[in-house]
Amino acid sequence: MTDRASDNQISAPPLSLDETGRLMRRATLASVFAAALLIAIKFYAYLSTGSVALLSTLLDSGLDMAASLINLLAVHHALTPADAEHRFGHGKAEPLAGLVQVAFILGSSVLLLIEVINHFAEPQPVENTGIGIVVMVVSIAVTAVLMVYQRHVIRRTGSLAVRADATHYFSDFLVNAAVIAALVLSAWFGLWWIDPLFGLAVALFIAFTAIGIGREAFDMLMDREMEGAERDQIKEIVRQHPEVRGLHELRTRVAGQFRFIQFHLELDADMTLREAHRISDAVERELLQHFPGAEIIIHQDPYGVAERRRVFR
Template sequence: MSFAPRTRLSVSTFLKLSVLAALATIALKTAAWWVTDSVGLLSDAMESFVNLAAAVFALVMVTIAQAPADDDHPYGHSKAEYFSSGFEALLIVGAALAIIWTAIHRWVSPQPLQGVALGVVLSVVSSLINGVLAWAMLRAARDHDSIALEADARHLMTDVWTSVGVAGGVLLVPVTGLLWIDPLLAIVVAANILREAYGLLRRSVDGLMDRALSDREREAIAATLARLASDEVRFDHLRTRRAAGAKFCQLHMHVPGGWTLARAAAKRDEAERGLINAVGGLRVTIELLPVGQEPVGVQTTGTV
């Protein structure tokens, strides 16, 4: 008996699901706020609007990132994904400031909560939707190596824990009679999502500034080059960079000047295959040079 291979959903498909989930949670959380008049639940609902805007923008950027390379963009459009995570971070900052402003007003003029049980149920249902989707998106982000998908997934997961905390706190208000718990929770939510915004902005800036590959990936590259190096062949001037899911590696390969072009090209092909096998999705550029020759203006750094 044979089984068909599991179909892997695309990044775009997951982001479309994120848009639908955001619409559903906006409806549920807005209803929860309407029923209870809780500023904590209001802050939770406002974050869902951020989720919606972020998912839509991420979908647009991922579509651009998947466009093939052209004359004006010979390295492709992968960096568009970093604009997605950066935009999401800015939206989060705006939502956090609005939440803090609303919470301060409620702190000064506290209001009793109504229909707490129903409001909490609606909030919990929305959290389940986000939680299931975020778990699936995080797995897909690793498979696709997509920072836009990972950013959206982590935002959703943060939203889940935020909702759980807010719901628990709202339940405490009628039990304790302490009305200030509600605005305090809203401020805690705002502080938490500001922390998330900082992380997303830092990753976006790193990506736009051509951050090198991870330590694990660079170690795999170094181990492969060490295995291929010999008394006749050496590698140096290794540089790596990442552009969202795209990974680039550039280096020099020095071979004896007496080698034929065919022999040198065959050795270079072996090195390229080895590097691609060591780091999935790696795009390799190797410049061939005779032993003892260095490009003008380039200083020797590391040699393998």
């Protein structure tokens, strides 16, 4: 997996909105179908082996299915323009869906912990490890093919939703490889405790992931400010304009893939309204170069005129 910077360095012909939407929908549908296939073969392997480690990856694939469906829904709403009933768009559907996903993730983690405790209390040997290993190799192959396609879509669209899904499947790729190691150590070397121990590690990892998703969803729903580095970048871009005297009352928020930016722009007091409008448009265009698709609201203020201000960090 390469980092985000490398994605940005790869140039590709610009896509229309319809083409971008079509690629993003295909990527999310591919994730759903891949997760469904992995659930089917892992369920068969778990019934054949009784491995807790394999059960953990089965539950994880179930979570992948939920995450992929949520991404499919999020992409659908992200491509839906604002309407008369939703003037600020539909971006908050994504964190709402994220909270639902958190509930499922935590529930699966608890069920897996119960199964782990039972296996520690009553040790059970892992059976038919050959089937389990073959299924995990197939799972790795399916996941690898999906990631290659997702990387292609990311390069063409820059979709954050698809990038997050690709990152999730990359972690699954590593987990599947680790499960093979657990099956081998448990069956071939008689280390029965390796299997439930690995299941415990995965259960804790799933719960930790759920907490992170829930925190991010909560921040979006509560209109948390954009990151400090992004706010500093906004201020720097605005102040770089030679005719801007300053800015204040900068307020930002994020809803799904959408960013909202608003602030008061300080300009010379004797400037005409036409000139003030021209400068505001120029500042807005520059901001959109760095924050594509952002909703930007600029209020022009005469420089040096005292006004009541809310002071935030």
